[in-house]
Amino acid sequence: MCVLGPSIKQSEVIKQEWGENAGDVERGVRNLQDMLAASPYLPEPASIDENILQLFVRGCRMNLERARTKLKAFFLTRSRFRDLYEHISLNDPPLSDSCKFLDIAPLPKVTDEGYRVTVIRVRANYADSCADIADAARAILLVSDARMHDETLIAGDVFIWEVSNVRASLAAKLMAAANAVRRSIYLAQAAYPQRMKRIHVVGARPFLASSMQLMRSCVNEKIRRRYYIHNKPEDLLDHIPAKVLPKEWGGQEDSIESLAKQWRHRVAELKNYLQNLKDTCNATPAPIMDSDMYGTVGAFRKLDID
Incomplete structure (x- = not known):
């Protein structure tokens, strides 16, 4: 691995800042999995690495509504803008x-x-x-x-x-x-x-x-x-x-x-992991239009980034 996490003390400070309590991340992950399972346009929850879901819960400061919005955008934009994600190697052209x-x-x-x-x-x-x-x-x-x-x-x-x-x-x-x-x-x-x-x-x-x-x-x-x-x-x-x-x-x-x-x-x-992520997102059955991406689904301009 190329990244190291924070120290135990740093981790506690971060969790306190976010208001993260015991079990919050697990409940958030289940919430996101339920959303995935309920949508015909999103991947099956079993196909998604749980660490990704944890990152969305924590990256959105335990705000599950924001986490759901970002997670939808994460998958649907990949289906809409496949050209940005078509290559999974830095050692091969281009x-x-x-x-x-x-x-x-x-x-x-x-x-x-x-x-x-x-x-x-x-x-x-x-x-x-x-x-x-x-x-x-x-x-x-x-x-x-x-x-x-x-x-x-x-x-x-x-x-x-x-x-x-x-x-x-x-x-x-x-x-x-x-x-x-x-x-x-x-x-x-x-x-x-x-x-x-x-x-x-x-x-x-x-x-x-x-x-x-x-x-x-x-x-x-x-x-x-x-x-x-x-x-x-x-x-x-x-x-x-x-x-x-x-x-x-x-x-x-x-x-x-x-x-x-x-x-x-x-x-x-991580070739297999990246290929699986690409294939999973490309399996999205419904076309996603630009008006959707910049409005309800992607909420690019409406989302309050922090």
């Missing part, structure tokens, strides 16, 4: 090319608050042919799926985008793929059991201003207030402890390249 463009690495240790930090770094000297924005989004979502298999109790998510190696040509590609970017960000908010705590952007140059505005426009005001802009990676030490950060940024963890390689290996190990 996503292997994305790994020559991006390092994607959820970090092993959590912060003192119990947050999981995920690093997404644009690699130096990447080939323009590897910088496909839609495939990059697919690779990030694939690592997110793999992490869900291993993740334990965490208090929230922190994302670090290190973009100092971005060339001006990429900014144009990003704007050209605006729909794919918006769709992926909406999915991350509305269909995953994460609680976004902070987003750190490192090394953004002036020509990325429009790209930054695009990404900020896809999240609600609460998340926009959680954006932090840094000139250099060392500034992250003011926000994240050294024990969590990679060594090239003044931290104590392995290098980003090494951690990203470990995640590529972990995704390969």
Whole structure:
């Protein structure tokens, strides 16, 4: 496993913050299983790893109505947007090319608050042919799926985008793929059991201003207030402890390249799990229309993300 959970003390603090009492998670899981069993458009509960259901219960702070809404979106968006989830390997094309463009690495240790930090770094000297924005989004979502298999109790998510190696040509590609970017960000908010705590952007140059505005426009005001802009990676030490950060940024963890390689290996190990998740979601019998995705089912714009 590439991720470590919080300490016993941290776990107790997180549970207390959420108001989680003994038996609450088990009751929440049963509630979600009942919802799955009652719907002809959702997978059978026996086909879903129970850890996923636990993550939704806890990621929604024990709010079962929100957990049901997000879980529906998790499965139905995969049926609607199958192109984002069609590849389950980071070692084969086209996503292997994305790994020559991006390092994607959820970090092993959590912060003192119990947050999981995920690093997404644009690699130096990447080939323009590897910088496909839609495939990059697919690779990030694939690592997110793999992490869900291993993740334990965490208090929230922190994302670090290190973009100092971005060339001006990429900014144009990003704007050209605006729909794919918006769709992926909406999915991350509305269909995953994460609680976004902070987003750190490192090394953004002036020509990325429009790209930054695009990404900020896809999240609600609460998340926009959680954006932090840094000139250099060392500034992250003011926000994240050294024990969590990679060594090239003044931290104590392995290098980003090494951690990203470990995640590529972990995704390969979880091939059967990821294939089963893909097949299960693709078996959804009813077509899901865009009006549904952005309204009742997905509730992308209505859902209060925390």
